[in-house]
Amino acid sequence: MKLFYAETINPRKACAVARYLNVPIDYVHVDLGKGENRTPEYLAVNPNGKVPAFEDGDLKLWEANAIMCYLARAAESDLWPGDARQIEVIRWLSWNSEHFTRHAGSLYFQNIVKPALGFGEPDEAAVKEATGFVRRFGAVLNDHLRGRKYLVGDALTVADFAVAASLPYAAKAKIPVEEFPEIMRWHARLNELPAWREPFPKQQTQAA
Numbered sequence: 001m002k003l004f005y006a007e008t009i010n011p012r013k014a015c016a017v018a019r020y021l022n023v024p025i026d027y028v029h030v031d032l033g034k035g036e037n038r039t040p041e042y043l044a045v046n047p048n049g050k051v052p053a054f055e056d057g058d059l060k061l062w063e064a065n066a067i068m069c070y071l072a073r074a075a076e077s078d079l080w081p082g083d084a085r086q087i088e089v090i091r092w093l094s095w096n097s098e099h100f101t102r103h104a105g106s107l108y109f110q111n112i113v114k115p116a117l118g119f120g121e122p123d124e125a126a127v128k129e130a131t132g133f134v135r136r137f138g139a140v141l142n143d144h145l146r147g148r149k150y151l152v153g154d155a156l157t158v159a160d161f162a163v164a165a166s167l168p169y170a171a172k173a174k175i176p177v178e179e180f181p182e183i184m185r186w187h188a189r190l191n192e193l194p195a196w197r198e199p200f201p202k203q204q205t206q207a208a
Contacts, residue, residue: 016199104166
């Protein structure tokens, strides 16, 4: 198995799950700055030209959420539950993509990626809009987490890895999560996991 990644939000969650499950996998670093995600060889794996991507024999899979679920199922792990909780997990994966990390990711791009790649200063209007949406949907997440250890009951699932993906970058990206004590408590629990704190292969780790 091969997992193609860069040290960014979406690959982080796939790498974290792979490490958490101790999956025997080859990590292949994709240098986005050098355009390695746009080479014919990489596009044959992921025609979208994005990371992460995954290979297992003849299977080529893209989208971090799908990769997480595949790895968990292959490991027979309850990270991807086999019971009615699957629907709840799918709900949070979908909600996150459309709402929370969608807008937290905009702040990540404006405040981290643009300066790092020389794309200019953050767009103030975009930052203001994204911050407003993070506060709106952060309140939904904060309320849901009250009285819960994890997103779906008392057991860790891929939903936790997905929804928390932007939080390690919150300070640099100016994501206002400090306003939400339940989110901070939940993320502190995730930070107890070595796989979450350091998901990327050490020999490839670069500053985010």
